[in-house]
Amino acid sequence: MPGRKKYLRLVFIIVAVFLFCNFMPSAVSAAKYQDYAERLARINVFRGTGDGFDLEREPTRLEGLVMLVRLLGAEEEANQITEYTFPFDDVPRWGRGYVQYAYENGLTKGVSKTKFGSHGLIDARSYITFLLRALGYSDQHGDFAWNEAIEFAFEKGIISESMYFELSSQPFLRDQLAKTSFDALNAFVKGTETRLLDFLVQKGSIDPIKAQAVFAGSIRKGPAELDFEKLIQACVYLEVETSSGQKSGSGFYIDQHGTIVTNYHVIEKAQKIRIINSNGAIYAGDVMIKGYDRELDIAILSTAVKNEAFLPLGDSSSIKVGQPVYAIGSPLGLSNTVSEGIISAI
Known part of the structure; x- marks a missing residue:
């Protein structure tokens, strides 16, 4: 990929696959990114369900959109919206403010003229597109193409090689949603040397004391398992x-x-x-x-x-x-x- 020094891991006759890259873990294995979810929960960016963080479940389109609004620092504004002009009839009451905010700001479209697809699943490309938009990149203005969002995020150093491989080769889970959201908070906003987390603190969307705890200490890493x-x-x-x-x-x-x-x-x-x-x-x-x-x-x-x-x-x-x-x-x-x-x- 452009901007990355590539190499071919050839050992003996074929490819050498590195354990630390954690390539292609099974989609049904235990969640690996619990610690990242817990850190995001400290600043109310990632929240649990009745079953904990539910990391082994595939996220819905509405859940992905809510994460985008939070990463834009606009959740309070979204929750204050009382007039809804979006044409969708499948948005639950609790999600209407988020959808209205995204709709009126051109951040998302429905799956049809009358359906947002609230309960449909969101795939990795769509969610990475949301993260890139939160970082100031625009697919509408030609920064990247939706179908190459994962590759673009990797080129920009927003996601790691191992995460690029995960997103490209297996179902997208709330587990990866938590980790990629964490990575986005640690990435620079487009055209600046300001991390997204620092930007949200400056905007007043996240408490600065709580923000310090997001990256403090070491991250607990799950075992590297190769399938x-x-x-x-x-x-x-x-x-x-x-x-x-x-x-x-x-x-x-x-x-x-x-x-x-x-x-x-x-x-x-x-x-x-x-x-x-x-x-x-x-x-x-x-x-x-x-x-x-x-x-x-x-x-x-x-x-x-x-x-x-x-x-x-x-x-x-x-x-x-x-x-x-x-x-x-x-x-x-x-x-x-x-x-x-x-x-x-x-």
Whole structure:
């Protein structure tokens, strides 16, 4: 991505997946971001339900909109609204002020002329769009596109690599809503060196004493759990024909548009490349070599595959000696293997 130093985690024959990135956790696992929810609750930005914070549930559109209004420091103003001009007939009484504020300020639209979709689920792109708007970015004025909101937030450093991967590959939960909201409060408002939290304090929306407690102390981090079954779905096996015979190797998708990373030696002098996905599905269509580096032994392939699973590229500045590393692929013709090691040197 622009503005980020990319690197390819290639170990042995295929990709090295780092434990600290916490890639692709299961959507049904226990909530990881309880501590962030508790910190946001201290300033009344994130509130619980009758079941605690309910972090393992998918949030609704109305819940997402309420968070946007709070992050704009406009909740008090929204709660004082008594006249409603929005055309939606599915907004509960408690949410009318929030919807009216957002509607009259052009922050949101309904799912139809008469429905806001209050109880429908909000996806990650839509919520990240809300966060970007709270930070002063505008999709209407061309700062970013809605369908690239997650990528834009990652490029701007608002969300981490691991969160980018979570949002791109699994259902959006209140768990991630809490963490991304926390990240937004710690991000700079567009065109300034003022964090959103500090902006809200200056505006008088958040008590300065309570605000100090949001980032104070260490954050409790949940265990890093890797779902290898899901990670393997992004990996492929390559069968390559050359003038001197056949060879094979591994690769992995780096986006949802069929782009594959592999080793250069695997596709060197290739006349035909056949791709076998982790589920056994074979792609024998056109494969274009978009670029390569002989010295680094890296190649980028373009295909017409419409894959869902992928492994985004990482930031080399986050590598540290001693970190756990896993290699996933199909070395020597073996299928979907996993091996473990550590980063011994940089």
